[in-house]
Structure formats: structure tokens, C-alpha cells
Amino acid sequence: MQVLKVDQLTAGYGKIPIVQEVCLEVGVGQVVTIVGPNGAGKSTFLKAVFGLLPRMAGTIQLDGDDITNVPTHRLARAGVAYVPQNENVFPSMSVEENLELGSFVSSKSFRARVNDVWDIFPELKPAKGKKAGLLSGGQRNMLGMARALMAEPKVILLDEPTAGLSPANVEVVWSQIATISELGTSVVVVEQNVDRALDSSDHVYIIVAGRNHDHAAPEVLRKLDLAGIFLGASAEQRA
Numbered sequence: 324m325q326v327l328k329v330d331q332l333t334a335g336y337g338k339i340p341i342v343q344e345v346c347l348e349v350g351v352g353q354v355v356t357i358v359g360p361n362g363a364g365k366s367t368f369l370k371a372v373f374g375l376l377p378r379m380a381g382t383i384q385l386d387g388d389d390i391t392n393v394p395t396h397r398l399a400r401a402g403v404a405y406v407p408q409n410e411n412v413f414p415s416m417s418v419e420e421n422l423e424l425g426s427f428v429s430s431k432s433f434r435a436r437v438n439d440v441w442d443i444f445p446e447l448k449p450a451k452g453k454k455a456g457l458l459s460g461g462q463r464n465m466l467g468m469a470r471a472l473m474a475e476p477k478v479i480l481l482d483e484p485t486a487g488l489s490p491a492n493v494e495v496v497w498s499q500i501a502t503i504s505e506l507g508t509s510v511v512v513v514e515q516n517v518d519r520a521l522d523s524s525d526h527v528y529i530i531v532a533g534r535n536h537d538h539a540a541p542e543v544l545r546k547l548d549l550a551g552i553f554l555g556a557s558a559e560q561r562a
């Protein structure tokens with residue numbers, strides 16, 4: 324059974340569809356990555372799955388239950404978490420307060436759950452009293468993920484968690500993603516660096532111009548001319 328199954332999703336801003344008939348499936352504990360050229364609609368897709376944009380067509384299932392029309396504020400309780408690329412923490416609140424907010428829909432007490440999360444993000448624990456706005460960019464990204472995980476989601480949607488990070492921090496984030504999936508939360512991650520995505524994903528979807536272009540296991544995609552696909556898409560966008 325797939326944890327998340329998105330079928331033929333069409334969504335966009337206002338009445339303009341940006342993603343069209345996009346399909347994506349994620350199994351239990353899998354890391355599924357979405358790659359594609361700039362402006363392909365990757366972020367739009369995540370926002371639409373999380374109900375932040377109107378869905379014009381298609382269906383979304385979580386553990387076999389239809390959640391297509393479940394509003395965003397109920398999705399967290401249902402088991403879907405979303406971490407946007409920016410503004411993913413409350414800057415005037417401490418690290419620990421951010422995590423407390425994230426724990427409201429958890430079945431575990433804050434104290435029990437926070438220890439699981441400190442295990443995944445040990446760097447955050449010494450900073451627990453610090454205001455989130457004073458953290459480095461990398462630490463803020465971690466806190467965004469940590470806060471979302473406090474809710475014990477079945478699936479977590481991460482929008483470019485490695486954007487703007489140093490190479491060392493990129494590696495830290497990918498190892499955290501691996502740990503999150505090993506602990507049973509499935510991960511859907513948008514990533515700009517295709518090679519890095521192929522190294523750490525169970526399955527990769529390529530979205531071009533708002534539509535599914537291809538999807539396969541990394542070893543299959545490595546045999547394709549990915550640069551050509553991306554450059555071709557850029558040329559089409561310029562034309």
C-alpha cells in the first residue's frame with residue numbers, strides 16, 4: 324500500500340493551472356524526490372498536495388483514504404506535514420517553543436516526542452532556548468523539519484531543504500532525510516541538485532513544464548540524458 328498516492332493532480336494559482344495531471348506515489352519509509360527545471364512547478368505541486376492551492380482536478384490518497392478535499396488545517400492531524408523553503412519557523416519563538424507548537428497534533432506528549440526529534444537533530448538541542456530567528460540558515464531549515472516531525476507525520480513534504488546550504492550542511496540534511504525515512508516517515512523532497520537527489524532517493528520524479536516527464540529508480544534515471552531533458556525544457560521555456 325502506498326502512503327501517499329497523487330493521481331492526475333491539476334492545480335495552480337487563481338484559475339491558471341501550473342501543474343497538470345501530475346501523478347506521484349510514495350511507499351512506506353521511502354524517500355521520493357522531485358526534480359525538474361526552474362519554474363517546472365515542483366513547489367506548486369507540494370503546495371497543492373498540502374491544500375495551500377486550489378486543486379482543480381485529480382485525487383490524493385493517504386494510506387488509501389481520500390484526502391483530496393481535506394483542508395490544510397486537518398491534514399496535519401491526518402498525517403501530512405509540509406516544510407516550505409522559507410518562513411518555516413516562528414522567528415520570535417525559541418527552538419523549543421517552535422517544537423511545542425509542532426507537537427499539538429502528536430499522540431505522544433511533547434516530552435516523549437521531543438526526545439525522538441533531538442535524536443534526529445542533535446545540533447538543535449544545545450540551542451533549545453535560542454530564538455529561532457537567531458539561528459543560522461542551516462539550523463532554521465533543521466528546525467523547520469524538526470517542527471514538522473513533532474506531529475509524527477506519515478509523510479513529510481520538504482521543499483528544497485538543501486537550498487543555500489554549504490556542501491557540508493547539504494550532506495547533513497540528506498543524512499537526516501535518510502534517518503527520518505528509516506524511522507518510518509515517508510519523505511517527498513524537492514531538490515535542485517539532480518545528482519545528489521539520485522544518490523539518496525528510492526525513486527525520482529522528473530517534472531517538466533508542470534507535467535510528469537518521467538519517473539524511475541535512480542539507477543534507471545542515471546542512464547538517461549538528464550542534462551538534455553533539463554536543457555531542452557529551458558529552451559522550450561525561452562521560446
Ligand SMILES: Nc1ncnc2c1ncn2[C@@H]1O[C@H](COP(=O)(O)OP(=O)(O)OP(=O)(O)O)[C@@H](O)[C@H]1O
Nearest residue numbers: 336341359360361362363364365366367368513515
Ligand atoms: N504565487 C504565484 N502566483 C502566480 N504564479 C506563480 C506563483 N508562484 C509561482 N508561480 C508560477 O508557477 C510556475 C511554477 O513555479 P514553482 O515555484 O512551482 O516552480 P519550481 O519548479 O518549484 O521552480 P524552482 O525550482 O525555481 O523553485 C512558475 O511559472 C511561477 O512563475
